[in-house]
Amino acid sequence: MASVDAAAVRRMTDTLFIERSLRSPSSTRFWGLLVMAAVIASAGVVGDSTATVIGAMIVAPLMTPILGTALALVLADRPHVVRCVLLVLLGALAVVAIGMLLGWIAAPPDEFASNSQVASRISPRLIDLLAALATGTVGAFALVRTDISDTLPGVAIAISLVPPLAVTGLLLTVGRYHDASQSALLFATNVAAIVATGTVVFLVYGIRAAARQSGLHTGAFHGRTLGVVITVLLLIAVPLTIGSVSVARDRSLAADARPVAEEWAASGQWQIASVEARNGIVVIGVLGLPPQPAPTTLRAALDKNGMGDADLELHLVGGRTHWCPADRHTCTVEESSRS
16 A cells, blocks of 8 residues: 655645744745735736736645645644634635725726636536546645655646635625625635545555654544545535536526527627526627617517526627516616626
8 A cells, every 4th residue: 555654744744734823934934925826816817817817826825724634634633623724714714805805996897797717716516526626636646745746836726726715805895795605615615625635645645654653643533534524525516516507507598599699689680799698597798780679579589489487688789788587578777787
């Protein structure tokens, strides 16, 4: 069976267990990098810059206390479990707060409706959990094996920790509370996956035996510890499954609505710029010159084609938005997008 020696365990504990004193080198490094990563991520999301967000992923140090939690669980070291969990929670709250601050300063008029960085982090699915499990395994494996530790920057990019929290803070400032909860769920998914896979990898590599050889205190490891970790994963999988079904339904709804919308727009020589569905709401962008085709006609066409239970949000050139609820035959005009 794969194993590590006492020196490797000492190296891992020195790397993952952040000292309690706020003035200690490990603590100042963690909080300094975390604040900078939060600013970079928030600015990258506001600017819709993929390169900037990737930079924040590389700088972000949240992986340290998360893997530290897994190591402390394996060693049955309760004080370090509590300390690592607190660091993760306080670090997450700090990133959300910084995101909210930048959101108050620089939130766009459309409330991030057209922001690709936001859109990619507010619909977590089961596939995100599978990717997180694989990435967390690689991260723990690279920590144990010094000969492949150069893969850690790639792991930091693959496992998104700070950007979802920045998105949560930004969305809270514009009142998009449901979407903010979804980006927070993505963060929680990644954390749970890292802790679960880290725990398994550390057990497989015989960390406990090596820790005893190095003189480190190890408590009694109970099977219920692993059971709790697995239970948390299963609980997180429930909303992710619901999200996967919702995304599939929205894609099907958008595909069904597009030909209906194109036929409606052609009657007035308008063009369909975009058709998508968000949480069961058909969102259509239309371009053209006056006079505009009647939104109520599109509402009736959608009803006729089996989409009577879907609300309609129609964006017309000039910034006006028509909102056509599923249970009515009238539409109201709004000046800003519903999100």
